[in-house]
């Protein structure tokens with residue numbers, strides 16, 4: 001069912017299943033948020049998306065309030081902006097504010113909000129949370145002093161990954177995101193939590209100290225690891241891949257597994273093979289591509305002559321493209337003459 005609503009004086013026709021935030025976003029009306037992600041269930045935690053509805057005594061959260069016929073919404077007013085400004089001030093009153101050395105600088109929602117509201121001083125300086133412990137997991141740097149408790153990491157881990165490796169532990173001022181019993185994070189390391197974190201609280205360890213946003217080149221490509229073909233964006237600094245993200249509007253909706261997200265160090269590894277090898281007398285020896293191909297072709301011919309084409313079989317890989325796999329089976333069937341062809345993904 002379609003309903004007609006008015007947002008900031010603009011008449012809009014939207015599905016009745018929409019929230020105010022969805023209706024506004026789809027029609028180019030900006031409402032700030034910290035805890036919202038369109039791919040997650042509405043949460044209403046950060047309160048930044050408060051809007052006024054005609055006839056309602058108090059402001060409501062746009063992310064959790066559904067639209068209804070004839071609704072009249074105001075998304076910005078001195079009163080609303082005052083509330084939002086105070087919320088950001090309160091968050092910053094208990095934040096390290098070390099943007100100069102923070103990995104997230106230039107890509108941080110909190111920093112953007114502080115800039116927008118021109119927050120230099122803070123009325124609310126007081127007690128600060130201090131978490132000195134870092135855990136020893138190999139992939140994710142967790143700096144809970146920078147956490148704004150938006151809950152996105154917890155929700156993505158539950159709702160998308162179905163793992164539930166983290167929760168908001170303790171309550172009140174002591175509330176913090178932690179694994180069970182505050183042990184080291186020990187999970188699937190898919191990094192969805194890192195990808196949704198709006199601040200520098202969760203960062204991939206491999207990118208620490210490797211480059212500022214403005215010096216990073218982004219290259220869109222496809223994950224090389226398996227046939228799902230997740231879309232990825234390589235973040236390249238000084239000719240080195242330092243981070244992998246994924247666009248939200250891709251077939252995989254921005255979600256990746258541990259391999260796609262963190263398994264990229266092989267690209268710049270000094271241990272990579274750069275020349276083909278031929279094993280002679282039990283030892284690999286470097287050779288040229290011409291010599292390696294001649295050798296492989298010669299051996300296939302010899303085996304086929306001596307034992308027939310079905311003495312040969314080919315195992316292909318999910319890490320190759322469809323085209324490469326097609327060519328591989330074609331080569332075995334048409335050139336070698338056998339149907340002995342299989343694929344690593346079958347296990």
Ligand code: SF4
Nearest residue numbers: 157187189190191193
């Ligand atoms: S890396 Fe994945 S599994 Fe681990 S806490 Fe984050 S979302 Fe959960």
Ligand code: SF4
Nearest residue numbers: 147148150151153197
């Ligand atoms: S760690 Fe990041 S995503 Fe998780 S609650 Fe804190 S700010 Fe939000």
Ligand code: SF4
Nearest residue numbers: 223225226230257260
């Ligand atoms: S990110 Fe994981 S699931 Fe996606 S293509 Fe790469 S290996 Fe496959």
